[in-house]
Amino acid sequence: MLNFFSLIKNEQIKLYSRFATWSMYIIMAAIILIAALIVFIFGEVDQQQYGDDWQTQLATETKDLKDSQEEMEFMAFDSEIAKNEYYLENDIKPQPYDTWQFTLENAGLSMLISLFTIIIAAGIISNEFRWGGTIKLLLIRPISRTKILFSKFVSVLLFSLTMLIALFVTSLLVGLIFFGVNGVNPNIVQMGSDGIEEVSILIEILTQYGLNVVTLIMMATFAFMISTLFRSSAMAIGLAIFLMFTGNTIIGFLADYEWTKYILFANTNLGQYFGSGSPIIESMTLGFSVAVLIVYFVIFILVSWLSFAKRDIAGH
């Protein structure tokens, strides 16, 4: 076991000895900063301060929303109106936009982390071949290939976890500077599965980040498999990113067919079973999706292992 930790340490050192890895953190931090600036400068609505007469303010706002909705003959503001009514009914004063809200919104940036994780996963095996064959020196130690493969896989997961934590912490800090904070763990009012509900924002943030981890792990595992199979990172990055971005569109086209539910991308977004979401295909349940994901995961890992543990290391 000590052995395995040493291997993971090796992989982490190799990762963070390269500027390419650090640049991912820098890019993410820059995007968070820009997002904060944009909200800070242009997001007046979000930052609206409610005074002592917030009840009247809310009522007017709700009326305006209803009017414009009637004009547009479209349900665009339904949830806004419902929220406002909930505030008034329960006599809760709406909280101004703060760092918790900002952090919650940044859960969407996990898409970026997926992208970076794919790049790392795609390179972690194939780079050993590309750097003139460091793989040879790696595999002539008294350590099984299986162990080396899994140390690399765990390293990829560790990287994405680190990045996720970095996203959370950076968002919280940047948000704190720009928007301040409304207490340690304020509640927010949002659209839930049974209409409007009041939830702790910390739990909501953890749920959102956690759900995104699922997509992240699946795409990283996929890229890892392609990288091991073809020993080429370009191939793995290209394929994984292509599927990540087109996956949902493809599912959209195929949503009429029952068998679509067995496709990976129909199941990666577990958010469809939480909150206001609804499953892509009616017969799908959370348990079904989790089972499908596990099957895909096992297949990806198995293919990686078969191709890494048995094949000849020949040529460069």
Added chain:
Amino acid sequence: MNIAMELQNVHKTIGQKEIIKGLNFSIRSGEVFGFLGPNGAGKTTTIRMMVGLMNITKGDIKINGSSIKDDFKEAIQHVGAIVENPEMYPFMSGWKNLKHYARMIPGITDNRIKEVITLVGLEKAIHEKVGRYSLGGMRQRIGIAQALLHSPSILILDEPTNGLDPAGIREIRHYIRNLAKKENVSVIVSSHLLTEIELMCDRIGIIKNGELVTVEDVRDNQENDQHITVKLEVDDKMAAITLLKDQFDIEAKEVQSNVTFKIEKDQIPLIVKQLVQENIAVFEVALERSSLEDKFFELIGENTIA
């Protein structure tokens, strides 16, 4: 004498092509074994099988009694190796690279790493990034350092003199002989150049088209060097032969247009002097190639030697 590594009827087939066609030989502990053959003869494939990078199609390789096929971990822990170019992680320093490999085997202390660095003479550059190492010498040294970290009893060096200047080659040769002699390490050195490994090896196995052609004892050949064969090109062959017979008691033969005879090296100047004094014109005095070199050329064919 103990056997460090044994190849038992080793075959390798890739696709339909049989690359290695049944190798049988063993390496004794503490000897330097040269693995010689033209490019493409199967040297690197054999070495890759020795260290478990390639599967053995048929046969087996035993390292200190353990099979590399069935007992990889036990077998490989005795082996340090460079397979083709010793590539390191270019973005890390030499020290970090060595630390990286040291972490993969329990019990390698920082002191041992420093010891190995001193041994290969890399103290000055060890904290520089490997990517900045000049080609050849320094990379070869860090490669050897990496192979020696865990004090292996068998060291496999694939073309270790590649990209080295003559001084570097001499240094490596000296170093390899030392390892074998003082630490009883068996060293397997592959090369496509006889001249480069002749001086450092105890035995040389010659491989051609995936088959072991012969295994030669180098030391035997060098002992014979005390009686070397000399070729003389003179104008009057009969006179020369008579002179050698009368004054030096040497049986010389006429071979083609030359006079050939066996003699100790120190006597050559004296003979030349006598020939000149007797007014026999000497056009050329040449030493015949050693028998090993002859054999090598015979087996491999001169055109394939780079």
